[in-house]
Amino acid sequence: MNKIFESILVFSLLGLFLTDYNCASITVGKNRAVTKIKDAVSSALPGDTIFVESGLYAEGNIIIRKPIYLIGLNFPEVSGEGNNEIFTIKGKNITITGFKLSNAGISFIDDNAAIKLDSSNHCSVYGNVLTNNFFGIYLARSTDCVIKNNTIEAFHSKESFSGNGIHVWYSKNILIESNTISGHRDGIYFEFVESSNIKRNVSFNNLRYGLHFMFSDSCSYSGNAFYNNNAGVAVMYTKNVDMHNNTFEKNYGGAAYGILLKEISDSKIHKNTFANNSSALYLEGCNRLEIKNNNFTGNGRAIRLMANSMDNKIIGNNFIGNTFDVTTNSLQNFNLFESNYWSDYSGYDLNKDNYGDIPHRPVKLFSTVIEKNKPALILMRSFFVEILELAEKIFPSITPEFLADSKPSMRKISN
Template sequence: MLSFALIAAILAIFPFAAAQPFDLQAALAGAQAGDTIVVPAGNYAGPLVIDTPVTLIGAPGERPVIDAGGQGRVITINAPDVTIRGFDIRGSGASLDREDSGITSLAARTTVEDNHLEDVLFGIYLQNAPDSIVRGNTVVGKPLEMGVRGDGLRLWYSAGSLVEGNRVHDSRDMIVWYSPDSVIRGNTVERSRYGLHFMVNENVLIEENILRDNSVGIYLMYGDGYTVRNNLLFNNRGQSGYGLGIKDVDNAVVEGNYFVANRVGIYNDHSPLAPGATTRTEDNLFAYNDIALWMLPLVEHNTIAGNVFQENGEQVALAGEGVLHNNSWSEAGRGNYWSDYAGYDANGDAVGDVPYVAQSLYEDLLAKNPELRLFQLSPATDAIDLAARAFPLFQPRPKMADEHPLMAPPALPTVPGLAPPPLAANLAVAAGMLLLAGLLLVLGTRRSWRNGI
């Protein structure tokens, strides 16, 4: 048998070669089109440039790190049909002029999937990269002031792309510009400026996203055929504070969304724009917003039906003086549910027998003097409206009328992955609590009167 001393001597003379660290740059340089490169755990220096159609995968369960050390882009993709999956990507530069990013693709059919990006100025940037997929990524922006952050995700001239199941927070915007026929589904955007900002697109589907605690939830600017469906827009209360803004957009469909606790649920600026175009807003929940619908007086050809307007500070507001014309507030005898409707249903068909009319002297004054919003929900507003009812001379013009108001909230579409909204059951409980509070107040007042107090 060999002694330990002899074994040690052999090892000293013929040492086993130490395992060589994986060289990611060399692997990319030597790759052929269609190769798959599996990257083991470790820290790898960027920037990386990918010029060959390859699949780059982090070894399962190992999450290798690619870090550019604060210089430029971490990964740049110049070839089509590239996949990046399963990495932690960090440390881009901080130049807005150079658009430093975690991942920038300049080629078609890119797939960016299941990556975690942080300390990056721009997160994922598809530039002239049509038919791409961005799925299941987390993007955390650099800890900078809002104005000098980059966009968490940007699609630029990247038609037919799918953006699905991503989480973006503490970024600037999530942008989809000049990228028609794209699908934006199941993403969560928080603590950013524009949760989703669209410009000049056609036939884009936006569904099942969560936009909360942003300055603006979703903003649609220019284009045709947007569908905004089954999204949650919650507590978007920046300077604009829109859950959804729509500007110069034709044939938009807004359905099954929950607009809750925003400064404004939907802001409509000249949509639709083209002759013969329409905007449909149906089966949505507007609850506890300062303003549910804020529309320019010249907005026409909107159909608004089947929605629940629950306890908003102002159900319908005008951005300026005037009255809304040529809009439909009901369809096929079905209007909307308004929590402040005071009408009746004598024939029991679940539709009010008198129209719901948005008519308030305080709100009329507010449209002319926005600084009066300071007094909203104060006794002064009730006093102004009471005076208007007592003295018809001061009666304001109605802003709109729903000829077929619903007596109870309709069932709204459910949204996968989102908590159910406060619909019929919850609204009934809330109404019951208000009724009980009113009853107690009346009884207390009578008792005080009887006791001579």
Template sequence: MRLLHNFIVVVLVQLSMLTVVSADVRVVTPSYGLQVAIDGAQPGDQLLLDAGRYIGNFKIDKPLILTGNSGTIIDANGTGHAIVVEAPDVRIESLEIRNWGGDLTEMDSAVFVKKRAARTHILNNYLVGDTFGIWVDGTQQVLIKANRIEGNLQVRSQDRGNGIHLFNVGKARVEGNEVWHTRDGIYIDTSNNNELIGNYLHDLRYGVHYMYSYHNLVSGNRTVNTRTGYALMQSKFLTVTNNISENDSNYGILMNFITQSTLENNRVSGVQNNRSESGGGTSGSSVTEGKALFIYNSLFNQIRGNHFSDSDLGVHMTAGSEDNIFTGNAFVNNREQVKYVATRQQNWSHEGVGNYWSDYLGWDMDADGIGDTQYEPTDGVDRLLWKFPAAKVLLNSPAVETIRWVQRQFPVLKAQGVVDTHPLMQMPENLSPSTASDAAVTEKIDDKHS
């Protein structure tokens, strides 16, 4: 029995030694060759790349950790993917990757993650190139964190790739990345149960772009100087919370065929699209107003506790966008608060709580915080001006004022539109610019990307 016990102990010791040996840290130099090192490594090894330029296209077909020292550059020499990941449990960290291919049809990327490469981690890298930064294709549980991805301004926007592109991906987490000068910052297509957390996306076409995706969380992100901050399209069950959109030109948040989703505690400001100093452009101008929130054919959504300010339009809603809940939002200093193009009246209050409107002129005799008269942001004259923009020259004329007087005196003649029957007299406390929650989100993002 003692001999058997000693034999088992020896076997366990040898197995533990094999485990240690199988997870070696191997230092690689440019002269040795990176692909040679990958091919010769054992599963679980760490390849530590010494400073220098590694030229070529590299394939990882086993679980590895690939990390770089300061000054490590992967250069794909202008063709194909720089790194292709074909195995699960790979980690790529602290590399600078440049000069991969420029073929959008071939989806040329700095890092291309294939279907078998579940649980790939891509961390703290700097990627700069013309096409896609990171493309994840049909795999699960990928972590993309703290990367900086830069596109090429010398290439037309439509000819660049997206910074991070997820296709048919599940349970991915994209966190704390900075993306700029690519086409879209983060593009998510046919991908469910993913999380986008705390990313900084600026100087892009779209910051976040969703297509055909369910059950995704978008939280704590910040977009600046994009054409559209958050383009949410043909998706369901999205939770979009605590995000910031600043100075995006066309749309802060765009909802196109979005259903059963939640927008809560987001802050959108300064969505203005090339308007003149006088605020209206020239008569007959084709310039589209910047919209803090645009809702197109979107139903059964909850829009709560958001702050929309200093934009050409607070909300533009059209194409059968009905049965959405609007409550506890603040609409502040927008040139036009609401544009509603439909024939059904909508009440933007819920369970006795409406929204805060900076241009509301009602009163609160019983001091319950709810206005005693309802708020109506639009009327028949507004609809006429939307249909015939050149008529704006008559905006303050006696004829227009007479039409508005008739509507007030004879409500039966009033066009259908948005009404808030319980407007808030004060801005909700959580939406004040000085609130600690908003300051914390901004400070967290700024510190991460300073």
């Protein structure tokens, strides 16, 4: 009896495989029987593969509801002709790869995207080139999707005429990996997203934020590079965010930040590099953050700590050559600074334990002066200011006395 069962099982499994292999493939091309992607999509059965040969396709909005593979050969160009959305995906197990998508139309009513995944799951979008679209890749109410190795660029000059490179809204378990995004409004936009990963992307020259991240608990972003974005990166109203090994560079401007953190709690910021930003790390209403082993070099302000931030731990970071290492608007301090390396530290280490014997107060008098009195900036590095600074160091009166690193590292920490 058992043997019969076994053979039935084997045959049925084989049958499964066979049906899988039996899936048809359709090739779309100028000289083929099928010349339109739309026709191929409508005639395909679930599990089919559609190959699209190179050429220019402009077919309006292509809606995909069945589980199919859509594969571009030699980057066929699909155009939205400046007024349509290109691919709209509403289903599961759909893959789009190898396309060049351009000119999804700017609209003030619809969020036209090159690829929109709406209420979809287990979909993947990889290896596409997206140029000059309103929105690039747009995910809404989707789960378990992968967005990988896409190049997304746009050349907009105004925020209102530009959408986001990768826009994720109300989704879960999304992986965004190794994409290159430039010239959009926000490079990557996250709102109401859960348990998702943003890895190894490069986001630069965007009109607003390199990464705009809100209400997205338990997400992580790591190994990304954000540079030259008009307003840097903003992470807001979220808890349990893991930010590590990212690079934030060259975000210049009065309102540009390496990262702007607003109302973030219980999160980790580890091993990031902040170089040459106007303000590298801005904390407002942030609680219980662990800011550890980061490098801050050559920034205008390395950490801008607002008075409403509490119980943050700032440990083992390097502060090298910043104009101001820490600035704050408060005379109190409820955060912990410990074992950081400060290139401005002028203390000594008599007991040779590699930690300075006298505490380091990173808040400079002059930073509190220009906080309230901006034009005084022209006195920066004046001999007079240096003298004031020295006096303030000995008798702190304007700067917060208790904001101090009690155990400053004597040597640069290798992170």
